[in-house]
Amino acid sequence: xALKKENLSNIKDQYTSEDIQVLEGLQAVRLRxxxxxxxxxxxxxxxxxxxxxxxxxxxxxxNYCTSVSIEIxxxxxxQIEDDGRGIPVDQHKxxxxxxxETVMTTLHAGGKFGGKAYxxxxxxxxxxxxxxxxxxxxFKVEVYRDGNIYTQEFSKGLRTSDLNSEPQDTSxxxxxxxxxxxxxxxxxxxxxxxxxxxxxxxRFKEMAYLNRGMTIKFKSDWHKESxxxxxxxxxxxxxxxxxxxxxxKNRNNIIPKPFYIENQIExxxxxxxxxxxxxxxxxxxxxxxxxxxxxxxxxxxxxRSALTRVINDYGRKQNLLKDSNLSGEATRDGLTAVxxxxxTNPQFEGQTxxxxxxxxxxxxxxxxxxxxxxxxxEDNPKISKRIIEKILIAQxxxxxxxxxxxxxxxxxxxxxxxxxxxxxxxxxxxxxxxELYIVEGESAGGTAKMGRDRxxxxxxxxxxxxxxxxKSREDKIFLHEEIKNLIIAIGGGVGEEFDIxxxxxxxxxxxxxxxxxxxxIRTLLLTFFFRHMYKLIENNNLxxxxxPLYRITSGRKSLWAxxxxxxxxxxxxxxxxxxxxTQRYKGLGEMSAExxxxxxxxxxxxxxxxxxxxxxxxxxxxxxxxxxxEVPPRREFIQTNALSVTNIDT
Numbered sequence: 001x002a003l004k005k006e007n008l009s010n011i012k013d014q015y016t017s018e019d020i021q022v023l024e025g026l027q028a029v030r031l032r033x034x035x036x037x038x039x040x041x042x043x044x045x046x047x048x049x050x051x052x053x054x055x056x057x058x059x060x061x062x063n064y065c066t067s068v069s070i071e072i073x074x075x076x077x078x079q080i081e082d083d084g085r086g087i088p089v090d091q092h093k094x095x096x097x098x099x100x101e102t103v104m105t106t107l108h109a110g111g112k113f114g115g116k117a118y119x120x121x122x123x124x125x126x127x128x129x130x131x132x133x134x135x136x137x138x139f140k141v142e143v144y145r146d147g148n149i150y151t152q153e154f155s156k157g158l159r160t161s162d163l164n165s166e167p168q169d170t171s172x173x174x175x176x177x178x179x180x181x182x183x184x185x186x187x188x189x190x191x192x193x194x195x196x197x198x199x200x201x202x203r204f205k206e207m208a209y210l211n212r213g214m215t216i217k218f219k220s221d222w223h224k225e226s227x228x229x230x231x232x233x234x235x236x237x238x239x240x241x242x243x244x245x246x247x248x249k250n251r252n253n254i255i256p257k258p259f260y261i262e263n264q265i266e267x268x269x270x271x272x273x274x275x276x277x278x279x280x281x282x283x284x285x286x287x288x289x290x291x292x293x294x295x296x297x298x299x300x301x302x303x304r305s306a307l308t309r310v311i312n313d314y315g316r317k318q319n320l321l322k323d324s325n326l327s328g329e330a331t332r333d334g335l336t337a338v339x340x341x342x343x344t345n346p347q348f349e350g351q352t353x354x355x356x357x358x359x360x361x362x363x364x365x366x367x368x369x370x371x372x373x374x375x376x377x378e379d380n381p382k383i384s385k386r387i388i389e390k391i392l393i394a395q396x397x398x399x400x401x402x403x404x405x406x407x408x409x410x411x412x413x414x415x416x417x418x419x420x421x422x423x424x425x426x427x428x429x430x431x432x433x434x435e436l437y438i439v440e441g442e443s444a445g446g447t448a449k450m451g452r453d454r455x456x457x458x459x460x461x462x463x464x465x466x467x468x469x470x471k472s473r474e475d476k477i478f479l480h481e482e483i484k485n486l487i488i489a490i491g492g493g494v495g496e497e498f499d500i501x502x503x504x505x506x507x508x509x510x511x512x513x514x515x516x517x518x519x520x521i522r523t524l525l526l527t528f529f530f531r532h533m534y535k536l537i538e539n540n541n542l543x544x545x546x547x548p549l550y551r552i553t554s555g556r557k558s559l560w561a562x563x564x565x566x567x568x569x570x571x572x573x574x575x576x577x578x579x580x581x582t583q584r585y586k587g588l589g590e591m592s593a594e595x596x597x598x599x600x601x602x603x604x605x606x607x608x609x610x611x612x613x614x615x616x617x618x619x620x621x622x623x624x625x626x627x628x629x630e631v632p633p634r635r636e637f638i639q640t641n642a643l644s645v646t647n648i649d650t
Contacts, residue, residue, distance in 0.1 A: 026105065026134035026157030033189055036131045042194050045185055048135060049200065051128035052080045052181050057207055057290050059084030060214045061342065065178070067215035070204060072222040076193045077138070081180040086145035089163065098163045100141055100152055104133045105159065129181070133157050135190075136183040144168065144176040156186060197223040197230070203292070205234050209246075210290045210340050212239030240273040240338040248336050251277035254386050261372035265364040267344045272303065272369050274337035276387055280394060280473055281531060282332045287340045288356040291348070297356030299341045302365030307331055310370050311391065314377045320388045326395055329496065333394035341365065401474030420485040424449045424459040435507035436460060436489060437545070437601070440521050443589035448511070451593030452601060458505065460489050465521050469528045470627035483528065490533070500535045508536060509608065511545035511600065515586040526611065527627050530619070537613045546607040547591075547600045551583040560599050562607065 029036050037044040037051075049070070059065035065084035072078055088099030095102045107130050133139045134157035143150040147168055153161040168176060185193055197220055208216045219231040236242040244258040258275040286293045286300050293299070308328040315321040341364075347357040377384040419425060422445070426434050436458045439445045445461025452459060467480040477483055478494070487494045491504040510525050512518035522544065529536055536542045548560040550567045554574040561567035567582065574580045585591060591599070600606050613619055 026107070026130060029107070029131050029134035030156065030189065033135055037135070040190050042192075042196060045190055045193065045195065046200060046203075048132045048183070048185060049078055049080070049195075050203065051132050052078075052183075053204070053207070054290070055128060056080060056082035056084065056179070057211060057214070060211055061290070065214075067217065068207075069217040070200075070219070072195055072220040074221040074224075075184070076195070076222060077182060077184045079180065079182045081178060083176075083178040086143040086150075086177050086179050087141070089143055089145060089150045089165075098152075100143060100150065100163055101159060103129055104139070104141060104152075104154060105157060106130055130157070132181075132183055135186055137186040137188075138182075138184040140182040142180040142182075144178050144180075147175050195220070195222055197227050201232060206243070206285075206287075206292065207290055208234035209236050209240055209243035209338075210287055212237060240271055240340055243338050244273045244275050244336050247283060248275050248277055251279060251336075253277045254334070254390055255383055259373065259376050261368060263368045263372070265368060268361060268364045269342040270299075270365050270368045271340040271342075272337065272365075272372075274335060276390060277334050277336065278390065279334050279470075280397065281334070281470070283336045284332065285338050286356075287338070288346050288348070288353075288361075289342050290340075291346075291353045293348075293354060293356050295349070295355035297349075298358055298360075298362040299339055299356055299365050302362035303337070303339050303369060304328055304332070305362070306366040306370040306373065307335075310373045310377065311388070314374070314384060315388050318381075318385075318388075320385065321392075326391050327398065330391050330395040330398055333398070334390060339365065397473040397475045401478050404475060404478035420460065420489055422461055422485065423489050424452075426456050426458045427454060428456045431504055432506050434458065434505040435509055436505040437509045437511050438462060438486070438525065439588065440512040440518055441589065444511075444513070444587065447589055447591060447593050447596050448601070451595075451597035457601065458489075460485065462486070462521075465517075466524050466528065468524055468627055469531050470623055477528075477532070486528070490536075492533075494532050498533055498535055500539050500541075503536070503541065506541055507543055507608075508541055509543045509545050511547070511588065513587045514547055514549055518586075523627070527623055529611075530613070530623060534613070537611050540610060540612070542611040543608040544611060545600050546609060547588060547596075548585060551585065551595075553581045553583070554578050 033040055033044065037047040053068060053070060056065060056068040059082055060068070062084075065082050067083055069081045070078070071080075087103060090099060091097070092099055092102045095106060097105070133154050137155060139154040141150075141152050141154075147170070148165045149168055150163055150165045151161075152159070152163045187193060200220075201218055204216045204218050208214060214235070216234045217232070218234075220227070221230070223230050238245070241258050241260050248258075254276040258273045260271075260273045262269070262271045264270070284300070284303075286296055286303075288297065288299060308326070308331050311331050312321070312325045315326065341356070341361055343358065343361065345358075346353075349355040349357055377387075424445075428434055433456045435456060437448055437452070437460070439448050439459055439461045441463070442461050445459055448459045448461075462482045462485070464482075466482045466486075467477060469477050469483075474495075478487075489504070490508060492499045492502040508529075510522050512522045529542055546562055548562050549564070550561040550570075552559050552561060552567065552570045552574065555578050557574075559570045561570050571580055571582065588596060588600075598605060
C-alpha cells in the first residue's frame, strides 16, 4: 500500500535521531538480561554463579590453580575464591583502565581470546564476569598478586571505588595468589533470590569429576536450616572414571570396570569413560571445557558414530551378528558414559553454552574413541561377547517395541476418532488452551469429569498402578494398556520420535490421591515421563496437582488446608468461634465435583506444581535408585533419609 505525501511528512517529523537510544557500558545487559543468562528465574541466578566458577576452573585447566571455594552467605551473597594467578591489575592499553576494571565492566574483554593466557577455557565469550557485575547490586573483587591485595567494588555494573592495594601479611612466610569475587544478585533483576542447593552441588561435583585432582569446596549458610550437610568438599583422583562408577553404583554392570581413554588430536583433548549395565536406559553426559552441553553437539555425534561402527565391526568379525547391523540406539541401551572434550576455541550455541558446534571435534572424538574401543574389544573377548549379547537383547526388544509403538501412533489421530475410550476429551482443539488431567481410578475420574470445564479440560482415568518402566523392556512398556492410553491421549508419539509440536494438550496434569498409593502412582508416572517423554518436562508441559488435605469447618464457614502447618493455622484462626470439625481427605473421590473444582481444578484457585528438570546425572541416578531392581541401596537410602521426610502422604 502506498503512503500519501502528508503521511510521509508526518513519519519524518515523528522519527528522528533523538529516538535512537545508545546503550553504553553494561546497560544492555541490565535491559535484556535474558540474552546473556537465559532467564531471570533460578536458572539465570545459578548461571551467575557458574560464570564466576567457570573462570576459576579455567585457571585450573591452565595449571595455575588447585582449588576453588564457593560459599553462599546467609543473606544470599555469593563468594567464590581460587588460588590461581589472580586477575591482572596493570593498566590495559586500549581501555586505559586496570585489567580488573576492564574485565568487570567491558563485554567481550578477557584473557581467553588470544590463546596465550588460556589454551583451554569454558568462558569463551569474555562476557561472564562483566555480566555478573551488571546484574549484581553489590560486586567486589579481591586479587592476591605480587605480594599485594588489590580490592575494587562495583554496583550494577558501575565502579563505586578505585582499585586499592595493600601489602599482604608476610608473617606466615607465604605469599597468596588468586582471586576472590563477592556479589549479591540485584533483586530488581531477579524477582526472587532462591538458590537450589542440590542443583548447585551437582554442578560443582561434576566439575570436580571433570578436573581430576582439583579440589572444590561448597558451603552454604543460606541452606543451613534446610540441608543436613551444607559444607562439602570434592576431590576425585579418578576423574570421569569415578563419575561413571558413581552413576552405576546402584546398577548391575556388565563391564566390571569402566572403559577409559584420554588422548589428544591437535589442540583438542578427548576423554571418554563408559560402562554397560543390564538396564535399558541410556545415560550419556557430554561436556566441552567443563561446560555441561545438555543439547549435545559435535562431540556426541562423533561418540555415537564411533560406538556404533566399532561394535558392529567387532560383532561381524567374531560372527556374533547374523544378518543385519545393530542400530545405534541399541548399542547405547544400558550404557552410562561421560564424554569430555577440551579445546582452544569452542563454538557454543548461545551464551548458555548448551550445544557444541565445532565440526572438527566430531572427527577427533570418533578417531580417538574408535581406535581405543577397537583395541579394548579385541583384548577383552569375554566382556565383548557379553556386551554384544546384551545389545542383541536390546535390539530385539526395540524391534518389538517399535512395532508396538508404531501401532499406537497409527491409532493416534488428531480428529479424536481413535482416542482411548476412557478419555473424556475437551471441546477446544487448540493445544495451547487445553489441559489433560491424569486421574487415579474411575471414582476420582468420574468426579473430575463432572467438575471440570469441558471446554478446555480433558480427563483420563488410569486403572491402578502403571508399569514401572525403570525395570521393564521397551516392548513390554508399549504393550501395557494404561501406558498405551497415555501415549495416544497426549499425542506426539513416544521415546526418541516424540514430537513436542504434536501434543494435544499444553498442560499435562497428574492428579492422584494424597496417600501412599497416590504418591506411588505419581512416581510411576513421573518415571515414565522422565524416561520416554522427557521433552514434556523440558518444555514445561508437565504439572502435579495439589489437592487439599483437610477441610476445616466452624459453624457455616469452611476453609481448605493443603498441609499440616496450614491446617494448624486455620484451626488457630477458628479458636473461640465455636466447634471446629476437621475432615481429612485422602481420596479425590471423597470430594464432590464442586469441591474438586474449587480446590484443585479451577485455574483461579488451584495450585499446580511445575515438574522441572536440570538434566543432571543426579536425577537419572535417583530414578535408578528408587525405581530400579537393586533393593539394598534403596533400603539404605530410605533408612538414611526417613527421619528428615515430612508430609510423607502428600
